[in-house]
Amino acid sequence: MKSLEELQKIKERALERRRMSAEGVRVRVVVAMGTCGIAAGARDTMTAILGELEKQKVTDVAVTQTGCIGLCEYEPIVQVQIGEGDMVTYGKLGADRVPTLIEKHVVGGEPIAEWAIKQTA
Amino acid sequence: MTIFRELSQHLLDIFENGAKAGASLILLNIDEDFSADRLTLELRDNGSGMPAEMVRRIADPWVTTRTTRKVGLGIPFLKQAAEMCGGEFGIESELGVGTRTWASFQHSHIDRPPLGDLTGTVLCMIVGFPTLDVLYQHAVHDVTGGTREFKLDTRELREVLGDDVALSDPEVLGFLREMLEEGHAMLYGEGTAPGAA
Numbered sequence: 001m002k003s004l005e006e007l008q009k010i011k012e013r014a015l016e017r018r019r020m021s022a023e024g025v026r027v028r029v030v031v032a033m034g035t036c037g038i039a040a041g042a043r044d045t046m047t048a049i050l051g052e053l054e055k056q057k058v059t060d061v062a063v064t065q066t067g068c069i070g071l072c073e074y075e076p077i078v079q080v081q082i083g084e085g086d087m088v089t090y091g092k093l094g095a096d097r098v099p100t101l102i103e104k105h106v107v108g109g110e111p112i113a114e115w116a117i118k119q120t121a
Numbered sequence: 122m123t124i125f126r127e128l129s130q131h132l133l134d135i136f137e138n139g140a141k142a143g144a145s146l147i148l149l150n151i152d153e154d155f156s157a158d159r160l161t162l163e164l165r166d167n168g169s170g171m172p173a174e175m176v177r178r179i180a181d182p183w184v185t186t187r188t189t190r191k192v193g194l195g196i197p198f199l200k201q202a203a204e205m206c207g208g209e210f211g212i213e214s215e216l217g218v219g220t221r222t223w224a225s226f227q228h229s230h231i232d233r234p235p236l237g238d239l240t241g242t243v244l245c246m247i248v249g250f251p252t253l254d255v256l257y258q259h260a261v262h263d264v265t266g267g268t269r270e271f272k273l274d275t276r277e278l279r280e281v282l283g284d285d286v287a288l289s290d291p292e293v294l295g296f297l298r299e300m301l302e303e304g305h306a307m308l309y310g311e312g313t314a315p316g317a318a
Binding site for chain 1: 130133137141194195238241245248251277278281286287289290291295296300304307
């Protein structure tokens with residue numbers, strides 16, 4: 001079984017990495033997790049996002065949740081913001097689209113225009 | 122008929138209500154009693170709570186869906202799922218104290234949705250709100266009277282990690298996922314996939 005001692009070692013490695021890179025949160029990813037979102041598969045989308053970040057060892061991304069944002073027909077909805085830039089809102093972002101989203105936008109920095117439903121300044 | 126395929130989606134949905142109510146701690150209890158053929162789900166939060174009038178309406182799908190849009194459909198669907206599986210649903214709330222929601226099911230009922238992806242669900246709960254703590258407790262009582270229990274408390278994890286390392290750090294994520302997978306495998310014994318519950 002996993003132990004808290006193991007977590008302590010993970011913490012030390014994470015702090016060491018941070019000292020090397022001196023980087024904080026670069027990208028914010030928000031998953032809409034209202035009833036509509038969950039019914040459309042938002043949990044599987046978020047699980048896939050967390051899985052990709054774990055697999056690719058991406059350390060500068062913060063993944064959080066929000067509720068229904070009033071665009072229920074576009075669920076699952078995921079928003080991505082790099083630094084202080086524009087927040088891009090993606091619709092119908094099922095778990096199958098997550099690897100591409102992470103690769104192109106979150107890591108690569110290039111928004112995927114055809115998946116975006118709305119851009120706010 | 123329900124909008125969710127899995128009971129863990131219901132749990133996540135109720136959890137979101139607690140998070141929106143400003144809770145700093147949410148307790149998730151799952152109790153599977155195979156000798157009594159009972160599955161009980163419970164969520165407790167220390168959020169803002171609701172006035173009695175809203176609690177009364179929340180249990181009524183017709184009134185709720187028509188008048189309190191913000192409450193949504195999640196709660197009436199969980200109530201319906203429990204009641205059609207020989208179980209019960211309850212919710213109690215106190216302003217300024219918090220809300221407790223629970224649902225029970227006949228464990229073996231043919232219409233009972235599976236618990237589903239509990240590992241992914243709990244992971245979403247504990248990572249999605251950086252200032253919210255979660256205490257997840259899951260017990261399985263087998264027919265011979267034996268009990269297996271799994272517990273995950275983010276307060277203990279945060280105490281180790283401190284303020285500088287988030288639960289969403291990739292290596293921490295891996296740790297959490299494996300901890301949950303191991304816990305669920307232990308609860309259901311060898312040879313049974315956690316998702317098969």
